[in-house]
Amino acid sequence: MIRRTAAGLFLHDLKNRGLSAWTLSLLLIGFYGILYFGQYYWTPDSPCTDNASCYSEGAVCEAGACIRESRIERGQDWLYRTATVHIDELGWKIGASMDAATRPDGTLVRDENKNGVIDNWEHFGNRWTVYGMLYTLGILLGGAWVCFKYRHNRYQIVRTGVVMMVQTSFAFSLPILLKFFHKPEYYFSYMWPLKIDYLDPKNFAYYGEGLVLWGFFASLAVVPVMTLLYGKRWYCSWVCGCGGLANTFGEPWRHLSNKSSNAWRFERVAIYTVMGVAFLSTALWFASAVLPDSSSLHAAAAGTRKWYGLVVTASLSGAVGTGLYPIGGTRVWCRNFCPMAAFLGIIQKLGRFRIRVKKEMCISCGLCSKYCEMGIDVRSYAQAGLSFTRAACVGCGMCAEVCPRGVLRLENGAKVDPQELSLVSFLDESWKGASSSVAAKI
Amino acid sequence: MKIVIVGNGVAGVTCAMTARQRDPHAEITIVGGETDYFFSRTALMYSYMDRMSRRDLEPYERKAYAEQRIALLRDWVIDHHAEAKTVHLSSGATLSYDKLVLALGATPNRFGWDGINDVKDGLVHFVSMQDLDACERLTPTTREAIVVGGGLIGIELVESLLYHGVKVTFLIREPYYWPLALGREEGDIVTEQLRAHGVDVRYMEEMKRIEVDSVGRVSGVLTNKGETIPCQMLGICVGVRPSIDRLKAFTDPPQLGRGVVVDETLQTSFPDVFACGDCAEIQPIEGRSYTEMIWYSAKRQGRHVAANLFGDQLRYAPPIFFNSSKFFEVEYTTVGEVMALPEGTPTLFRKHPTKPLCQRILHNGDRVLGFNMLGSRWNHEILERWIRERRSPAWVVAHLADAQFDVEFGRANLAACIQRELPLAKEL
Known part of the structure; x- marks a missing residue:
């Protein structure tokens, strides 16, 4: 029953797909649209040489790119202006003030084209600086709230503290510092296949051999070993920024994930598809880099880069992943599309992490399932008294937190109830793969 | 078939x-x-x-x-x-x-209180979906409620009413909270919780007469102490x-x-x-x-x-009793029928000096018989095994940490609990 106070009604609306939730979701999606696609909207990515090549766009060739002067001058294109002028301008100011503070002699040179658009994107002051700041702010404010809300639970405090720290250092300050010292912009908290560019040979020259080697080592050694020991949680809910935002800023919406078996079926198809695409794309990029005389391969590689960036990175992880927080819950991206989560999940099934279930103590209240952001029907295992390891589980620990009977606990260790590792149990993670529905177990 | x-x-x-x-x-x-x-x-x-x-x-x-x-x-x-x-x-x-x-x-049980037959509205229980319907219908027009019966359902109803900003008086016939399952010390911890949440808890106070308004809705309760407490909702939680x-x-x-x-x-x-x-x-x-x-x-x-x-003819025999609950933020685990043991049963009672955290270990000198744990999580499977294995109280105290089930990094500090002998007392 909704609390009959102004705050109660509003919070219910915001947290349960009411009008305010839809509004917020649209605003977030709009924000991502501007952020990612604002530039594409006006500047075609194919370079031009003369006005004739821009003719069909109704634009003129300006400094190697088609610019639609007339409409910019008329100030019609608010989308374009918001994306490439206002947000970048703000980012520039942040960057410039930092620059002024640290290097008073000032070596920062601002390149502008005649429309006042900042051209030197490579510098640290641009729209991504603003986005990074907002993102970090979201994690810090949300994280502070989460630490307060779950102050009786040390696991939540430690985990949230680490997420906040990793975000402010590795995912925000350090990349800016690196750019500041004219080093490649590298986010040590992200790895292939989530940050797919890190193992793309095209970028190896930019990153340099040290970072490339680290990229291989992190993705192929650190990730599997850590996951075998601690489960995918070490990454997905302790380090990763996507998970970090979900578990902090996204806290009010974590319960909105869909728990139905149909949603689970979709998840399994979607996430392993994206993982397959990510793996094949990387293979293709390597092939196009090593094989000689492969112009068709080059074209295919360029095509995959563009479409992967557009569909997976920009749309699914950004607009859909975060934009749908107030509607679909906080882990839409992590659950259904993240190639890293898929990769970690498979390793997790082989490792030591599990959710331990005390036998016979569950009262089937369903709080665990309700507050599982990954949409796992935890109750189906808890009421059956079965300890389990689900590939999707990011180990946020919220099922154990909300359980009113203390039935659940996250653990790493030798298995007490080893879950059968057949192909069937991979594909259908119900207990021992015996039935198509976990509901069949009592 | x-x-x-x-x-x-x-x-x-x-x-x-x-x-x-x-x-x-x-x-x-x-x-x-x-x-x-x-x-x-x-x-x-x-x-x-x-x-x-x-x-x-x-x-x-x-x-x-x-x-x-x-x-x-x-x-x-x-x-x-x-x-x-x-x-x-x-x-x-x-x-x-x-x-x-x-x-x-x-x-739900109802007893023959005076005036109960005049009640047309405002009286609720809290065990069925229809009860929830009634509670939700009445809550918006309720400023004060009385909950009768100091057991698990009663405290759940109290907690729910508090959430909706209702002022609650909790009438409990017994001298402390839930003596059917808890010792006086655990009961007192729950009482502290109730009072900290603003509940007017009254022990050894019973409902004598229910009063209704002109349309038959509950308007107050006369207690055995002679006081009439106003209410618009009356929760009866005196067992089933x-x-x-x-x-x-x-x-x-x-x-x-x-x-x-x-x-x-x-x-x-x-x-x-x-x-x-x-x-x-x-x-x-x-x-x-x-x-x-x-x-x-x-x-x-x-x-x-x-x-x-299917003709198995299995004979039903209940295993060692266990139960669990949560009183506001305080979790409770019990194994063995603690309060069914005879009065004077030797007990090791361990309590944290400041936090709502305690453990009651009942034994007969030789072996442990039951546990009442409040304020942290316990693995009842292990506690149950210790009873079955007839472990000595000294051994159990030494190994108590093995049965803890708290979250990672959040293990309750047992070392800070002060242990004393406290033979089982019954105040029923």
């Missing part, structure tokens, strides 16, 4: 699901009048407090019943013919069975009894006592009729009959009956 199960609570539904695993061909029908689908009664308070929707209370996806080929009928059984092996439903339909399972559940009233009107009722009397195979006085859950009164060959009215037992008995439907 045609199996008809009366009651879609946890006992009935568990029985149906287990029977389906046992026999893929049996024809299984569940008749239940309370709701369309099985829901978790224990979670009513979370729906009342807006932490879950009603749909979230359902432990199984709705399509699971179709997948398991379990037919659900929203209806009440009004008659039974043993000879013909049929039950009659209030809709007029008749179902024939090969095996009948009665999983009727329990009904087996729901057998309806059976008394049947053509062929099974033998009834406090509940539906069953033998150790959970079979009633009719050979193909079984009973399980809250409604079953189990009559062992030796010893006193008993009812087990908690969630865990209902589930266990449901599974047990499912085996006996």
Whole structure:
């Protein structure tokens, strides 16, 4: 029953797909649209040489790119202006003030084209600086709230503290510092296949051999070993920024994930598809880099880069992943599309992490399932008294937190109830793969 | 085989699901009048407090019943013919069975308080979906409520009402909270919790008369201390009894006592009729009959009956008792029937000097008999094993940390608890 106070009604609306939730979701999606696609909207990515090549766009060739002067001058294109002028301008100011503070002699040179658009994107002051700041702010404010809300639970405090720290250092300050010292912009908290560019040979020259080697080592050694020991949680809910935002800023919406078996079926198809695409794309990029005389391969590689960036990175992880927080819950991206989560999940099934279930103590209240952001029907295992390891589980620990009977606990260790590792149990993670529905177990 | 199960609570539904695993061909029908689908009664308070929707209370996806080929009928059984092996439903339909399972559940107790017959509105219980409906209907017009009965359901109702900003007076007949299960010290910790949340808890205070306004809605309660406390909602949470009233009107009722009397195979006085859950009164060959009215037992008995439907003839014997609960933020685990032990049973009582954290370990000098743990999480499986293994109290205290079940990094600090001898006292 909704609390009959102004705050109660509003919070219910915001947290349960009411009008305010839809509004917020649209605003977030709009924000991502501007952020990612604002530039594409006006500047075609194919370079031009003369006005004739821009003719069909109704634009003129300006400094190697088609610019639609007339409409910019008329100030019609608010989308374009918001994306490439206002947000970048703000980012520039942040960057410039930092620059002024640290290097008073000032070596920062601002390149502008005649429309006042900042051209030197490579510098640290641009729209991504603003986005990074907002993102970090979201994690810090949300994280502070989460630490307060779950102050009786040390696991939540430690985990949230680490997420906040990793975000402010590795995912925000350090990349800016690196750019500041004219080093490649590298986010040590992200790895292939989530940050797919890190193992793309095209970028190896930019990153340099040290970072490339680290990229291989992190993705192929650190990730599997850590996951075998601690489960995918070490990454997905302790380090990763996507998970970090979900578990902090996204806290009010974590319960909105869909728990139905149909949603689970979709998840399994979607996430392993994206993982397959990510793996094949990387293979293709390597092939196009090593094989000689492969112009068709080059074209295919360029095509995959563009479409992967557009569909997976920009749309699914950004607009859909975060934009749908107030509607679909906080882990839409992590659950259904993240190639890293898929990769970690498979390793997790082989490792030591599990959710331990005390036998016979569950009262089937369903709080665990309700507050599982990954949409796992935890109750189906808890009421059956079965300890389990689900590939999707990011180990946020919220099922154990909300359980009113203390039935659940996250653990790493030798298995007490080893879950059968057949192909069937991979594909259908119900207990021992015996039935198509976990509901069949009592 | 045609199996008809009366009651879609946890006992009935568990029985149906287990029977389906046992026999893929049996024809299984569940008749239940309370709701369309099985829901978790224990979670009513979370729906009342807006932490879950009603749909979230359902432990199984709705399509699971179709997948398991379990037919659900929203209806009440009004008659039974043993000879013909049929039950009659209030809709007029008749179902024939090969095996009948009665999983009727329990009904809240009401006693003969003065004025109760004049009450037309404002009086609630908190065990059924209809109770939740009533609570939700009344809450917006309630500023003050009185909850009577210091047990688990009572405190759940108190917590829910507080969430909605209602001022609550909690009338408890006993000298401290829940002496049926808790010692005085644990009870006092719960009392502190209640008071910290602004509840007006009154011990040894009973309801004498219920007062109503001009339209018959509860308007106040006169207590045995002579005080009249105003309220617009009155929660009666003074225990439950087996729901057998309806059976008394049947053509062929099974033998009834406090509940539906069953033998150790959970079979009633009719050979193909079984009973399980809250409604079953189990009559062992030796010893006193008993009812087990908690969630865990209902589930266990449901599974047990499912085996006996297929002729297993298993004798039901409850394992070492365990239970758990949560009083506001304070978690509670108990193993062994602690307060059923004789008065004066030696007890090691360990309590944290400042936090609501304590452990009560009962023993007979040689071996441990039971545990009452408050304020942190415990693995009841290990505590149970220690009782079975007849571990000495000294050994148990030395190994207590092995049974902790707290979250990672959050292990309760047992070393800070101060231990003393405190023989079991009963104030009932």
